[in-house]
Amino acid sequence: MELTKRVLDVQKPSELTGVIIEAWAQGFMVGALIIMAFVTFCNMKRSVLLHKLILIELIFGMFHGTFIFTNPPVYHWYLSVTAIFLNVSWSLHNVIAWLKNKPLLPRWASIFYITTVILVQPYWVLEIFLYFGDKSTLFTYTRPYEALFRDPFWIFTVVNLLYNIRRRYEFGYFELIRVSPRFAILLGAMLLSICFIFIDILAVTHVISTKSLPDGINPFWKIAFVFKCLTDTIILDDFKTALDRLTQYRLQRMGSVLSDGIRGEFLDVEQARKKKAEQASTSIPGLKDVDARDWSKASDCEHLDLESALHMNSMQRGESSGSSG
Structure with a gap:
């Protein structure tokens, strides 16, 4: 054939x-x-x-x-x-x-x-x-x-x-x-x-x-x-130029996702600190009206805040005893 x-x-x-x-x-x-x-x-x-x-x-x-x-x-x-x-x-x-x-x-x-x-x-x-x-x-x-x-x-x-x-x-x-x-x-x-x-x-x-x-x-x-x-x-x-651009785009997307993750973790930490500050403000008498933002550094100055609270309470007791006498 x-x-x-x-x-x-x-x-x-x-x-x-x-x-x-x-x-x-x-x-x-x-x-x-x-x-x-x-x-x-x-x-x-x-x-x-x-x-x-x-x-x-x-x-x-x-x-x-x-x-x-x-x-x-x-x-x-x-x-x-x-x-x-x-x-x-x-x-x-x-x-x-x-x-x-x-x-x-x-x-x-x-x-x-x-x-x-x-x-x-x-x-x-x-x-x-x-x-x-x-x-x-x-x-x-x-x-x-x-x-x-x-x-x-x-x-x-x-x-x-x-x-x-x-x-x-x-x-x-x-x-x-x-x-x-x-x-x-x-x-x-x-x-x-x-x-x-x-x-x-x-x-x-x-x-x-x-x-x-x-x-x-x-x-x-x-x-x-x-x-x-x-x-x-x-x-x-050419194929290399196209692939290089695509690789750069992929890396940028990965960087964006990573940045968003880090930012999310940071926000979570800040929210935890605010929550802790709110709880601390409600547990100390005389400080219920304090803004929670003032407690973002509570871990560094707790002893100062406690002394101030005690001083304020003693002054209130003194005034009440003077008025009764």
Whole structure:
């Protein structure tokens, strides 16, 4: 069984099923990328290269989602040109993933990462020539390896981020999701993108049945691409900067809780002192009308207060005896 068998002469879908699936997939991809592009533009800092690359990635990815509107002979050359922009967008995504991952990597790993991204570029040039330049059967052997030259960098990025969240920053995943909904969306989009990457691979290699999909039409890579772009848009900065800010926020919350606890203990002590003072004032004759605040230092001057009370009582007795005599 030839797993790589497919039609080389690319034609516009003519069957209703093929038109519906392709139009839906392209509309989904373009609509999502347009929204993310506007969100990115509104939140980006023009002085940051990473933010500019994310915006370019989104714009370049849109063009390949519009060829459904064209007809031959425009269809073929338009498909070819937009596919070039799409491949550039895919490569940009790996460069962006490297920039976001770079602060979390040792120098040798960072150099190896970007070097491998550069080394796979000749493959994409070959793909363009084989798919759109002629009808060479060599394409039937190169097409199933697209994911191998496109996605390992992204999968490594996801795994490395999960590792650093747990080990370097000591965040539990559920704790992180509770503290930061933004990170919850980020992790969810990452996992969904990887799921659709594997579905795309299984569909291209005919491991899973794709009888319901016309030959040459595959919406799975478009869905995976949208979720990968979503991870770039949710957090524009590199992962270390985002995690450092989240860690600082957590420490501030812990400090606030600790401060509130200390303040509560202090208030409890003050209330206990006032209560003790009130009890002491009611137990000594002649001092019932004394303000309880005057007894906050009762432990330091109890003997003075007792002498004053006795003196006042003796004076009262003396006055009463004088008046009777």
